[in-house]
Amino acid sequence: MSLSWLTEFPEMDRSDLLAIRKTLDAAYRDFSRSYGDAIESVFDPLLRFLVWFEQLLLNTPWLIIIAVILTIVYRASRAWKLTVGVAISLGLIGYFGMWDDTMRTLSIITVCTLLSIVLGIPIGILMSGSKRIQGIVTPILDVMQTMPAFVYLIPVVMLLGIGKIPGVIAVVIYAIPPVIRLTNLGIRLVDKEVLEASAAYGANRWQTLWGVQMPLAMPTIMAGINQTIMMALAMVVIASMIGVKGLGQPVLKAITNQYFTLGLFNGLAIVALAIIFDRVSQAYAKRAQRHLGGDHHE
Amino acid sequence: MSDVLIKISGLYKVFGKNPQEALAQVKAGKTKDELLVETSHTLGLEDINLEINRGEIFVVMGLSGSGKSTLIRHFNRLIDPTAGSITIDGVDVMGLSSSELREFRRHKISMVFQRFGLLPHKTVQENVAFGLKVQNIGKVERLEKAGKWLQDVGLSGYENQFPSQLSGGQQQRVGLARALCTDADILLMDEAFSALDPLIRSEMQDQLIDLQERLQKTIVFITHDLDEALRLGDRIAILRDGKVVQVGEPKDILLNPADDYVESFVKDVNRARALTVETVMKAPKYRITADTIGEALAQMKTLKSDYGYYVSDEGYQGVVTQESLEQALKAGSEESDTKDSVVDDVPVLSTQDLLENVLPETLDNAHPLAVVSEDGKLEGQLSRGEIAKVLGNN
Ligand SMILES: Nc1ncnc2c1ncn2[C@@H]1O[C@H](COP(=O)(O)OP(=O)(O)O)[C@@H](O)[C@H]1O
Ligand SMILES: [Mg+2]
Numbered sequence: 006m007s008l009s010w011l012t013e014f015p016e017m018d019r020s021d022l023l024a025i026r027k028t029l030d031a032a033y034r035d036f037s038r039s040y041g042d043a044i045e046s047v048f049d050p051l052l053r054f055l056v057w058f059e060q061l062l063l064n065t066p067w068l069i070i071i072a073v074i075l076t077i078v079y080r081a082s083r084a085w086k087l088t089v090g091v092a093i094s095l096g097l098i099g100y101f102g103m104w105d106d107t108m109r110t111l112s113i114i115t116v117c118t119l120l121s122i123v124l125g126i127p128i129g130i131l132m133s134g135s136k137r138i139q140g141i142v143t144p145i146l147d148v149m150q151t152m153p154a155f156v157y158l159i160p161v162v163m164l165l166g167i168g169k170i171p172g173v174i175a176v177v178i179y180a181i182p183p184v185i186r187l188t189n190l191g192i193r194l195v196d197k198e199v200l201e202a203s204a205a206y207g208a209n210r211w212q213t214l215w216g217v218q219m220p221l222a223m224p225t226i227m228a229g230i231n232q233t234i235m236m237a238l239a240m241v242v243i244a245s246m247i248g249v250k251g252l253g254q255p256v257l258k259a260i261t262n263q264y265f266t267l268g269l270f271n272g273l274a275i276v277a278l279a280i281i282f283d284r285v286s287q288a289y290a291k292r293a294q295r296h297l298g299g300d301h302h303e
Numbered sequence: 304m305s306d307v308l309i310k311i312s313g314l315y316k317v318f319g320k321n322p323q324e325a326l327a328q329v330k331a332g333k334t335k336d337e338l339l340v341e342t343s344h345t346l347g348l349e350d351i352n353l354e355i356n357r358g359e360i361f362v363v364m365g366l367s368g369s370g371k372s373t374l375i376r377h378f379n380r381l382i383d384p385t386a387g388s389i390t391i392d393g394v395d396v397m398g399l400s401s402s403e404l405r406e407f408r409r410h411k412i413s414m415v416f417q418r419f420g421l422l423p424h425k426t427v428q429e430n431v432a433f434g435l436k437v438q439n440i441g442k443v444e445r446l447e448k449a450g451k452w453l454q455d456v457g458l459s460g461y462e463n464q465f466p467s468q469l470s471g472g473q474q475q476r477v478g479l480a481r482a483l484c485t486d487a488d489i490l491l492m493d494e495a496f497s498a499l500d501p502l503i504r505s506e507m508q509d510q511l512i513d514l515q516e517r518l519q520k521t522i523v524f525i526t527h528d529l530d531e532a533l534r535l536g537d538r539i540a541i542l543r544d545g546k547v548v549q550v551g552e553p554k555d556i557l558l559n560p561a562d563d564y565v566e567s568f569v570k571d572v573n574r575a576r577a578l579t580v581e582t583v584m585k586a587p588k589y590r591i592t593a594d595t596i597g598e599a600l601a602q603m604k605t606l607k608s609d610y611g612y613y614v615s616d617e618g619y620q621g622v623v624t625q626e627s628l629e630q631a632l633k634a635g636s637e638e639s640d641t642k643d644s645v646v647d648d649v650p651v652l653s654t655q656d657l658l659e660n661v662l663p664e665t666l667d668n669a670h671p672l673a674v675v676s677e678d679g680k681l682e683g684q685l686s687r688g689e690i691a692k693v694l695g696n697n
Contacts, residue, residue, distance in 0.1 A: 202420035205379055206434040206485065207409035216436070220424045296465040297423045 037164040048170045055116050055169050062108040070108070071095050078281070082288030091285075094277040103252065103274045110241055110251035110278065117173055117237045121181040122230060129188025129226075130214065139189065146182040154179050154243050162247055172249030180237040187229025191222030224297055227290035234282045238275060252278075308521050309355040309378065309489070314387030316373055316545075319344030322385045335544050347373040349545045351387070357488075360515060360522040362532040364568075365542030371525045374542065375493050378523060379412045380404060391489070409438050413482040417494040419474045421466040427477050428453060428462040434485035452480040456510065472503035479511075483518070490522045497526065508534055529568045533557065533577040541565050554582040558693075574694055575659035580652050583693050584674045584683030587612055591623055596644060597637030600628050610670050613641055618679030621645030622670070651675050654682050658690060665690050 062070065074095065079088045098107050132139045158175050165171040195218050203213045219226075245253025252271045259268030317325045317338075325344035335346040348370050355361045363371050376382040377389060380396060389396040391411065399407055413434060421430050428449045429436075435445035453459055456476040466474050475495060482490055496504045508531065515522065526532050532539050533553045540550045541564070549561035557574060560566040589611035593599040603611055609625040623644050631644035650664040652674045665672055671686035 196420075198416050198418050198420040199422060201376075201381055202414065202416055202433075203437075204381060205408060205412075205414040205491075206437050206481075207405040207407075208437045209405060212437055217422065220422070223424075294424070296467055 033160065033163065037160075041164050041166075045165055045170070048165070048174075051116075051120075051173070052170050055112070055173065058116060059109055059112040062112050063105060067099055067104060074281075078285050081285050081292075083292065084288055087284055087288065091281050094281065098274050098277060101270055101274075103255075103271060106250070106252045106255060106271070107274055107278065110238075110253070110275070113169070113173065113176070113244075113249060113251060114234065114237050114241065114278070114282070117176040117180060118230070118234050120173065120177050121184050121233050121237070124177070125181045125184030125229075125233070126188050126226065129185045129229075130192065132185065132189040133192035133218075142185065146185060149178055150182045154240060158243070158247055167248035169249060171247050172244040175247065176237050176240045176244050176249075179240045180233045183229040183232035183236065184226070185229075187225050187232070188222065191225030191229075192218045194225065195221045221297065224290060224294045227286065227294075231283060231286045231290070234286065235279060238279045238282070241275065306357040307354045308357040308392055309353070309523075310388075310390045311351055311353045311377070312388050314348055314351040314374075314377060314389070315385045316347035316370075316377070316382065317344050317385045318347050326385050346545050348377075348384075351545075351547055353540060353547065353550070355521060355523065356538075357521050358519045359537040360524055360535050362524045362526060362536035362539045363542055364526055364529060364532040364539055367527055369542045370545040371527070371542055372493055373545075375491050375523060375525050378489070378491055379408055379414060409434065409485065411487055412489040412491065413485050413487040414491040415475070415478045415482045415493070415495040417498055419466070419471075419478045419498075421474060421477055421481075423466055426463050426465060427458065427469070430466065430477055431480045431484050433481055438485075449480070449484055452484045453477075455483070455514070456480045470503075471499050472507060475499060475507060476510075479514075483514070488521055490520050492522060492524045494525050494527065496531065497528070504531070511535065529572050530577065533572065541568070554578060573659070575662060576657055578658050578693065579654065580656045580658065580661055580674050580685055581654040581682070583658065583689055584652075584654070584685045585671075585689060587673065587681050587684045588671075590614055590681065591641065594641055595637060596628055596632050596635070596639045596641055599623060599641045599644075600625075600632070603628070612673045612681055612684070613645060614681050615642070619651070619673060619675045619681040621651075622649040622673065652685055653677070658694070661685070662690065 071092065075088055075092055078091050079085075082088070098104060128142065132142050154175065157178060158171075161171045161174050161178075165174070199217060199221065200213065203217045208216065241249065241251060242253040242256050245251065245257050252275050255271040256268050256275075258264065259271070315326055315329065316322075317329065319325055319342070322344065325338060325342050325346075328342065329338060329346055329349060333341070335349070338344050338346050351374065353361075363374060365371050373382060377384055378391070378396075380389075380399075384397070391407075394407070396404075396407070422433065425433070428446055431449035431452055432445040435448060450459070450462060453462060456479055458473060458476050458480065461469065461473065466477065469477065475498075478495070482492075496507045499507060511522075512535065524532075524535055526535075533556070536553055538550060538552055539556050541548050541556065541561075543564050549556060549565050551559075556565065557569055557572065557577060560569045589603075589606050589608045591599050591602055591606075591611035591613045592615075593602050594615060599611075599613070603609070603623075603625060611623055613620045613623045620642055623641060624646055627644045627646050628641075631639055635643070649668070649670075650661075650672055652661050652664070652672050654674055654676050661672075665685055666687050668687070671684040671689070673681055674683040674685055676682045
């Protein structure tokens with residue numbers, strides 16, 4: 006009698022494994038053949054918006070764009086230093102010839118972030134209201150966050166081909182978990198006595214949600230949004246593999262052709278965008294929630 | 304005579320997975336500890352029966368964990384009972400649908416919390432207006448009303464501050480104003496002053512008493528502090544391990560504690576600070592009503608006393624003694640006013656004075672001192688012997 010199962014894992018039969026893979030692949034391919042077009046048309050409005058927004062950023066004179074961005078930065082943060090820093094970064098990006106790519110990336114990040122917020126916050130709210138939903142959603146989020154991004158690019162591309170929409174979907178899948186998780190967490194952490202007060206004065210669920218839970222959860226939710234933006238930026242390079250234009254494509258080109266400087270510059274531009282988004286959203290969050298933090302005196 | 308506003312009967316609350324089954328065991332005689340060990344259910348409240356009258360401050364007192372917070376949350380059904388009925392102003396609160404319950408909470412009953420429960424992102428004025436906002440009352444109207452109540456609790460000028468910018472006492476005033484702003488008849492206060500410093504706490508108690516005098520709400524006040532209970536309560540219920548062990552007026556609790564548990568509370572209380580003159584005074588014995596000296600002297604003789612309290616149509620006038628009357632007679636005639644012979648410098652006590660405050664005067668005087676109500680009527684007398692008896696048998 007041989008003891009080979011001790012030294013070698015008793016594997017499934019090769020042909021069986023192959024059969025499984027073939028069946029699943031074929032099934033999914035059939036699915037995408039028959040429904041791909043329908044699903045694509047569902048995303049049509051999104052695509053049109055995406056294109057419109059990208060064109061808007063690309064066609065507007067750079068001076069106006071910078072003026073608008075600086076206004077937003079200043080109004081959100083009320084910090085001169087940050088505003089000046091952003092102005093210098095944008096100036097350098099343009100000077101080094103990365104303006105158009107930066108605008109493309111900016112447009113897709115903005116859309117992905119908005120989409121993540123619009124989808125993620127309601128899911129987080131539902132989770133916070135029910136142990137069962139939380140029990141279902143949490144493992145899904147775990148998988149979404151740990152699954153290598155390349156793996157779920159495959160079905161998306163099979164379904165929708167290469168282009169902006171699959172890129173957006175991939176980025177959103179990758180970046181949405183923090184918003185969902187932290188919305189759920191933030192709402193669950195709301196002071197029980199404040200909730201009791203809300204109930205004691207006869208507030209209904211809607212009033213409690215929007216008048217008490219969401220505002221008090223906002224610092225946590227903002228932290229989630231901030232993480233989501235950062236993850237979306239990180240995903241931009243990977244998404245460029247499936248046809249998303251922007252700063253990711255030169256980076257990809259630099260990797261395949263070993264253009265170190267090209268990679269570095271575009272990489273730095275992504276970092277600059279990340280820092281701008283991060284600082285501005287954090288400064289805004291801090292300013293908006295200055296009264297939530299206990300004994301802070303203005 | 305008294306008008307019952309809130310009636311609770313046969314109320315039980317069991318916390319745990321299967322409260323009904325655990326309740327059956329409680330009714331079969333299991334104690335709180337046995338229930339916890341054997342079934343891991345917590346007996347929160349056991350067979351509570353209470354009647355609370357309109358316009359009174361009803362205090363529920365007990366040690367931490369005795370079920371006070373659980374009990375008070377049944378009044379507005381923040382907690383639902385395992386068994387029992389709650390009737391408020393003729394309405395069966397347990398029978399309300401969820402939308403009826405919301406209406407009931409909006410208009411009928413409001414609540415003040417131990418750690419204030421304010422919205423940190425809203426201004427003080429918006430916090431006070433919270434109850435009205437929930438009722439969908441317009442912004443201008445609700446803020447105006449909130450402003451008025453802020454003034455009433457002594458916080459005008461703080462309208463646009465945020466709760467975190469206020470001291471604890473000020474924050475609780477906001478909590479109080481919020482509760483008053485909905486014009487609810489019933490105010491629930493769960494250890495509302497327990498988180499405050501002693502000095503601030505006593506200020507808040509005074510303020511509550513003042514407000515209550517004007518507003519005549521029905522207040523259910525929770526505390527673990529007997530001094531506070533005695534100070535505020537028209538009646539006090541004492542809770543132990545989820546059961547009511549005694550209900551009564553402060554003086555009943557102090558002078559006739561129902562069991563050792565109550566006695567152990569009462570032991571540490573400074574009675575001089577807890578009891579008012581009214582609760583220990585005796586009926587006035589020597590009442591002189593004659594308006595002329597001659598008649599007054601005659602009256603005193605029939606009373607077999609050498610002093611008396613002269614009372615005219617306008618109420619209590621002062622102490623007259625045999626000596627002062629005779630002196631006045633010498634100086635004038637039998638027809639002179641009794642009023643002129645009133646002895647100067649004899650202190651008068653008021654019914655609402657705390658014993659502590661009248662101790663020196665009472666001990667200084669050989670005669671019992673007169674006790675007078677707010678509108679000047681003679682209500683009773685207090686001797687140093689009486690005081691010694693009450694304070695002595697601690
Ligand atoms: N939600 C709950 N689940 C389980 N046990 C509870 C719950 N709320 C209160 N209890 C228990 O009920 C008892 C009374 O608690 P509580 O009403 O908070 O007391 P108090 O307010 O007098 O300090 C305590 O033994 C407490 O542990
Ligand atoms: Mg409590």
